[in-house]
Amino acid sequence: MEAILKDPSGAVIGLDFDGTLSPIVADPAAARVHPDAPAVLAELGAYVNAVAIVTGRPVATALELGPGLERVPGLVVLGHYGFERWENGRISGPPPPAGVPRVEAELPLLLDSLGLLGVTIEDKGRAVAVHTRRSADPEGALAKLREPMAELAAKHGLVVEPGRLVLELRPPGMDKGHALSLFLAERDARSVLFAGDDLGDLAAFDAVRASELPGVTVCSGSAEVTALADRADIVVDGPDGVVALLRELTSAFSRS
Structure with a gap:
């Protein structure tokens, strides 16, 4: 200082x-x-x-x-x-990468398959974020999402950025x-x-x-x-x- x-x-x-x-x-x-x-x-x-x-x-x-x-x-x-x-x-x-809208389209199906309620998707233009703060078990939902979100990110050429009860998929x-x-x-x-x-x-x-x-x-x-x-x-x-x-x-x- x-x-x-x-x-x-x-x-x-x-x-x-x-x-x-x-x-x-x-x-x-x-x-x-x-x-x-x-x-x-x-x-x-x-x-x-x-x-x-x-x-x-x-x-x-x-x-x-x-x-x-x-x-x-x-x-x-x-x-x-x-x-x-x-x-x-x-x-x-630069323009947003093609992988972001594709991920956003697949995320509702992923959340449904995992039985996660109260989890929200945020469209950030060049990225997409999944928030668990409003679910009944925020930490449990986050843990459940980590592996499938990583797989989804890899499939579409994105990376996962962890945060405070949020996982964000964005370009590398x-x-x-x-x-x-x-x-x-x-x-x-x-x-x-x-x-x-x-x-x-x-x-x-x-x-x-x-x-x-x-x-x-x-x-x-x-x-x-x-x-x-x-x-x-x-x-x-x-x-x-x-x-x-x-x-x-x-x-x-x-x-x-």
Whole structure:
């Protein structure tokens, strides 16, 4: 953290969305960014090299669930683990792979064959996610799904990304770590902070270490996932804690 405080103009601040800037909810479509996050990010962005949200969500969905983010000066949103990018009001990215709609068409039959009730399918454009949070036995349903989902992913040239009571099938070749590494190089970063909450953020934590830059990893803590907390430099209490930490950073910059 010392390098970021001494040289904020060289710092890149990377942030996951769900569970980090937005509280986890039973229905992913009902998620909303922390009400204070857009203002805090706008203040933070005035001091640092760049602020980037790195999420598995499509860019358009992250912006829809994050009212006010589109007005944060200089903000970059890397969606679909980096396959999509939003900057200066424009979205860029390749077309979705053919395997995604094929998987989505087969998933209802798979869920029915396993007798899983309350499990929901989320169309993410370039990926498809299966959530077990609303089932009677979320952990049991997740365990039942792991092997057949892996087989379905392999059949259609996709990979499985595990999360907090969710399994996501997405194209290979990009993850949050790779997306963050490319962004750090692009911005000639001299330090980096990344905050996340879930297993999909481990790759970004690894990228912070591999960058050989002065780096800080932050876990938005929860009782559901402990693997990230074990690897983090700082653990805070959910999105409230993340926003509070970013606000403290901004206050420190303003005093220096």
